[in-house]
Amino acid sequence: MSQGQSTDKRNSGTDGITARTIRRLVSKFKAGGSKGLPEHKKPTGPHHKLSDRSATLLKRAAEANPALTARKLRESNTEAFGKVTVRTVRNTLNKRLGFQNVPAAKKPKILKSHEGQREQFYKDHIEWGLKEWKQVLFTDESTFFESAGHPK
Structure with a gap:
C-alpha cells in the first residue's frame, strides 16, 4: 500500500466516506484542480423558521x-x-401542521331570563320518573342532513 491509500483509509473511517470516494476526489483534484471537485448543493425542500x-x-x-x-x-x-x-x-x-384558520362560532349569551326559565323547567319536571324521561328526545340546534342533502 502506498502512503496515500493508508491516509485515505484513515480518513474514510472518521468521516463516514468510503476510501474509494476519497481516492476519486483526490485524483479529480490532481487532474483538474478545484474544477474537478463537486460543488456544495443546497438542501432541497422548504426552509422552516421554526424547528x-x-x-x-x-x-x-x-x-x-x-x-x-x-x-x-x-x-x-x-x-x-x-x-x-x-x-x-x-x-x-x-x-x-394542518390547522385551519376559522373564527370561533358565535354563541348566544345566557341572560337572566334564561336562568329563570331553567329554574321553572326544573320545578315543573322534578317529579318526572324514568318512564317520562325516556319519551323525551334531547337535541341541540344543529342541522342534520338526510341522504338527499336536505336539512331536517
Whole structure:
C-alpha cells in the first residue's frame, strides 16, 4: 500500500466516506484542480423558521386550547419560538401542521331570563320518573342532513 491509500483509509473511517470516494476526489483534484471537485448543493425542500421541536410544542399548545390566537401562542412560549413573527406562527399552524384558520362560532349569551326559565323547567319536571324521561328526545340546534342533502 502506498502512503496515500493508508491516509485515505484513515480518513474514510472518521468521516463516514468510503476510501474509494476519497481516492476519486483526490485524483479529480490532481487532474483538474478545484474544477474537478463537486460543488456544495443546497438542501432541497422548504426552509422552516421554526424547528421540528418548536413546531411540536406549537401543535400541542394549539390542540390543548384551540381558542388561543397565534399571538397568544407565540407569547406563551418565547423561549421555544424565539423572535418569529405572528405570521410565521400562523403559517406554521396552517401549512405545516394542518390547522385551519376559522373564527370561533358565535354563541348566544345566557341572560337572566334564561336562568329563570331553567329554574321553572326544573320545578315543573322534578317529579318526572324514568318512564317520562325516556319519551323525551334531547337535541341541540344543529342541522342534520338526510341522504338527499336536505336539512331536517
